[in-house]
Amino acid sequence: xxxxxxxxxxxxxxxxxxxxxxxxxxxxxxxxxxxxxxxxxxxxxxxxxxxxxxxxxxxxxxxxxxxxxxxxxxxxxxxxxxxxxxxxxxxxxxxxxxxxxxxxxxxxxxxxxxxxxxxxxxxxxxxxxxxxxxxxxxxxxxxxxxxxxxxxxxxxxxxxxxxxxxxxxxxxxxxxxxxxxxxxxxxxxxxxxxxxxxxxxxxxxxxxxxxxxxxxxxxxxxxxxxxxxxxxxxxxxxxxxxxxxxxxxxxxxxxxxxxxxxxxxxxxxxxxxxxxxxxxxxxxxxxxxxxxxxxxxxxxxxxxxxxxxxxxxxxxxxxxxxxxxxxxxxxxxxxxxxxxxxxxxxxxxxxxxxxxxxxxxxxxxxxxxxxxxxxxxxxxxxxxxxxxxxxxxxxxxxxxxxxxxxxxxxxxxxxxxxxxxxxxxxxxxxxxxxxxxxxxxxxxxxxxxxxxxxxxxxxxxxxxxxxxxxxxxxxxxxxxxxxxxxxxxxxxxxxxxxxxxxxxxxxxxxxxxxxxxxxxxxxxxxxxxxxxxxxxxxxxxxxxxxxxxxxxxxxxxxxxxxxxxxxxxxxxxxxxxxxxxxxxxxxxxxxxxxxxxxxxxxxxxxxxxxxxxxxxx
Ligand code: HEC
Ligand code: HEC
Numbered sequence: 113x114x115x116x117x118x119x120x121x122x123x124x125x126x127x128x129x130x131x132x133x134x135x136x137x138x139x140x141x142x143x144x145x146x147x148x149x150x151x152x153x154x155x156x157x158x159x160x161x162x163x164x165x166x167x168x169x170x171x172x173x174x175x176x177x178x179x180x181x182x183x184x185x186x187x188x189x190x191x192x193x194x195x196x197x198x199x200x201x202x203x204x205x206x207x208x209x210x211x212x213x214x215x216x217x218x219x220x221x222x223x224x225x226x227x228x229x230x231x232x233x234x235x236x237x238x239x240x241x242x243x244x245x246x247x248x249x250x251x252x253x254x255x256x257x258x259x260x261x262x263x264x265x266x267x268x269x270x271x272x273x274x275x276x277x278x279x280x281x282x283x284x285x286x287x288x289x290x291x292x293x294x295x296x297x298x299x300x301x302x303x304x305x306x307x308x309x310x311x312x313x314x315x316x317x318x319x320x321x322x323x324x325x326x327x328x329x330x331x332x333x334x335x336x337x338x339x340x341x342x343x344x345x346x347x348x349x350x351x352x353x354x355x356x357x358x359x360x361x362x363x364x365x366x367x368x369x370x371x372x373x374x375x376x377x378x379x380x381x382x383x384x385x386x387x388x389x390x391x392x393x394x395x396x397x398x399x400x401x402x403x404x405x406x407x408x409x410x411x412x413x414x415x416x417x418x419x420x421x422x423x424x425x426x427x428x429x430x431x432x433x434x435x436x437x438x439x440x441x442x443x444x445x446x447x448x449x450x451x452x453x454x455x456x457x458x459x460x461x462x463x464x465x466x467x468x469x470x471x472x473x474x475x476x477x478x479x480x481x482x483x484x485x486x487x488x489x490x491x492x493x494x495x496x497x498x499x500x501x502x503x504x505x506x507x508x509x510x511x512x513x514x515x516x517x518x519x520x521x522x523x524x525x526x527x528x529x530x531x532x533x534x535x536x537x538x539x540x541x542x543x544x545x546x547x548x549x550x551x552x553x554x555x556x557x558x559x560x561x562x563x564x565x566x567x568x569x570x571x572x573x574x575x576x577x578x579x580x581x582x583x584x585x586x587x588x589x590x591x592x593x594x595x596x597x598x599x600x601x602x603x604x605x606x607x608x609x610x611x612x613x614x615x616x617x618x619x620x621x622x623x624x625x626x627x628x629x630x631x632x633x634x635x636x637x638x639x640x641x642x643x644x645x646x647x648x649x650x651x652x653x654x655x656x657x658x659x660x661x662x663x664x665x666x667x668x669x670x671x672x673x674x675x676x677x678x679x680x681x682x683x684x685x686x687x688x689x690x691x692x693x694x695x696x697x698x699x700x701x702x703x704x705x706x707x708x709x710x711x712x713x714x715x716x717x718x719x720x721x722x723x724x725x726x727x728x729x
Contacts, residue, residue, distance in 0.1 A: 134338035136319065140329035142340035145219070147348035148212035149318070154349040155201050155208060156307065158356075159243075162198040163300065170250070172296040174289045175490035177252035178370040179480070182491065185367050186477055196360030202244050204356055206385045209237055210442070217421070217438045220431060221324035227422035229317040232310055234419060239307045246299035248383060252292060254469050257371035258380035260295075261287055262390075269404040288373070369472030370492040379465035381456070388448035391455075414441065464525040475501055478723050503715020506708055510700065511549070514571075518550030544571040545583075546697065553622050553673030553717065558615040563602055565595035575696055582696040589694065590659060590666065597653045606649040613638035614656075622673035626718025667691060678713045 121127045138146075169188060171180040184191035213233075216222050222230040249260040264287055268278035283290030335341065382390055389411070392398060398406040417424075417437065424430040456462045472495060479494040480486050487493055495501045507515075507522030521527055528539040547568050551557040560568050569592070572583035586592065602611050617638025620630045641647070645655030659666035668689045671677040683701040685691050704712065714720055 134336075134342075136322070136337035138323055138325075138335040138337060138341055140325035140332045141335035142337075142344055143329075144344055144348070145215050146323055146341060147345050148208055148215055149315075150345035151348050151352050152205065152208045152212060153311065153315075155205050155352060156311070158201050158353070159198060159205070160304065162194050162201070163304070165194045166198055167300055170296075172250070172293050174252060174292060174371070175488065176486075177250065177292060178367075178476075179486040179491050181251040181253075181367055182477060182480060182486070185365065186481075192364060193360060196365045197356055199365035200356045200359045200363075202247060203383070203385065204352055205240055206244070208352070209240060213237070214438060214442070216324075217434055219324050219326050220425065222422050222434075223324075223425045223431070224422065226317075226321050226324065229314060229321070230422055231419060232314045232317060234415075236307065236310050236314060239303055239310065243299060243303050243307070244383060244385075246295040246303065249292060249295045250299060251367055252371045253368040253473070254371055254377045255366070255368040255380070257373075258377040259382045260291075262380055263382070264291065266403060266407045269402070270408055271404060274404075367473060368469045369476050369495065370490060372492055372495075377465065377469060379456075379462045379469070384449065384453075387452045388445040391448040391452035460526060460528075464523065468523055472501060479721065482721055482723070497711075499711045499714035499720040502708075502711040503720075506704070506712040507549075507715070510704065510712075514544065514546035514575075514697070516544045516548045516550070519548065543574040545574045545576065546571055549716070553619070553624060553678075554627060555612075555615040555619050557673075558618040559611060562595065562611065562614060563599055565592050572696065582694060585694060586696070594653065594659075601647055601650050601652065604647075604649055607647045609634075609637075610641055610647045613641055617642060618669065618672055621669060621671055622677070622717070623671070623675075624673065624717050624719075662689065665692075673717070675713050675717050675719065678716060679709055682709065682713070 166184060169180055169184050169191065171177060181195070184195050186192070216230065216233070245260070245263060248256045250256070264278055264281050267281045268274045270277045279285060281291070281294070282288075283294035381387065389407070392410075393403065393406045395406075398410075421434045425434050475498065476491050476495055479498060480491050483494070504517070504522035504524075507517055508525065511517075512521035512527060516527070519526070527542045527544075529542050530537060530539050532538055548571075551560070566587060569586055572586050575583040601607060613634050615638070616631055616635040619627050620635040620638075641655075642660075643655055643657040645652035645658075656669070658664065660669045662668050662670065668677075680687070681690055682704070684699050685697040686693075686695040686699055691697070700709070
């Protein structure tokens, strides 16, 4: 064995190399504060390894990127773990870079003769930023798609060569498929190669000058890289790994819904470590000076100052300036980050958009599972033909100007109007002009209409453009009067079963499958009562059929709330079978395509796929 190793050594000189690598003296002894460089190299190796695994399952195209990442995340064995590590290790790298930077600045390790290595470090920093920027787009989800679009637009405001830079980054004049393939090539090929090259240089130059020991420790005994520092480095690397794993297990890497160029995501945000810049650009004063000023000139200036630090640090005061400047940057960036997070949390539109994207992503995963894989045209098409996803949006777009849905616009956003300026800005809810349809077609809805008619239809008082006074007429109309006359009888505890029977009958008419099983006895009692008007205790002033049987003037309740009834109603609420001359709703015939109407009505009647058969809300 020894002979073999000696032979190998005589041919390669490996023993000397190991000697060189391990027995590096450390003036002042091993210290915890020197571990950052090693942890960074370790995390980078982790990224290379997990990156290769991800690569082996990733497919860079607009129809398959999200689908392949979804496969990695939700189907592939340990895919969530590999992707989670890659995701959180990238963020760990940012933190470690910051720590490394501060250690170098505070210890004065950027000063002569180590200037060149400091600059190499700055290049490495830029490469890592490039890696995270390009990586953010690769899942091709709403979050990454729209945030990266902001970034490529920033590239476009570079002075003089802006449009060229943007074209190069985008891979053409439009943002899309070519951007994805280009970013992938950068992320998995160009940038890692550059990183390895610059890291090798960085370490080689570092070895030439050794560790910069803070002066006060120089008197302490010298240590050795092996085993003193290596032990500390190894413990630090393990701690970093443990932290990453903690986040992978408790939080997991997020995958938002498939990117949809047609549906602007109103809440694009970069990763948290770029948030400060994002917030900085939103300051009115900065915004006024133009995007190039905030996104290019100022960061460029800051970066130039940092690059000049080795020269500034030649003076004692200069070193203090460098330390103060770096701490100032850190404090400023932290402040802006916290500000951005707090503002977002307090912004109902942002919160609703994030929730919606989250719902969509959960739903996309469910639909892909239902079909045993994504269709060739991509998972987005599944969302586009899903009532649960599209119904709320259609409702928000077409119906929420008058109606509400459980108080919101269907997608979870409140309808508010902003009044005043600046400090005095307040938001007030916009009053609805038509009934809240959140419970439309349920037993509760039927009960409410029969006993609380005025409350249900009260929003009609707010009808704008109501020259015919329809709202008032409704609230003083036949049904309203009838409910006033019969409310006492219908809410009489002795007649509780009769009220239930009427509601059961109306729900049976809808034929909806999401309302639980129908109590057939109860519903036929309701049908009976509908025509007879006879209650257990007393009788109705007139029976429902007196008015509601076709031709008697009131809206038809045949098939009330069913898919067919709703479709006809939405298209022609002014038809004599519905509200006739009393109608105040816009007829949607010709305003909604058949497909849109179908999606909307399927959503309103609960007719959509549920993974476990239970109602989804
Ligand atoms: C211009 C305001 C307005 C818009 C927009 C509007 N509605 Fe209405 N809707 C009404 C009013 C007012 C009523 C009350 C009955 C009437 O006047 O026809 C009503 C009644 C209804 C009803 C019957 C339930 C009830 O309250 O009697 C349904 C169902 C309905 N609307 C669905 C929709 C849907 C779905 C949309 C969107 C595609 C929509 N409406 C858009 C004003 C509107
Ligand atoms: C006196 C005539 C009359 C009687 C009796 C009557 N209704 Fe009505 N109903 C109306 C009219 C008219 C409307 C339309 C609103 C309006 O113009 O006042 C209406 C509206 C309704 C609606 C809302 C329809 C929609 O589009 O959402 C329901 C539900 C309803 N009635 C159920 C009943 C039931 C159930 C009974 C019996 C328990 C009943 N009505 C008894 C006249 C009547």
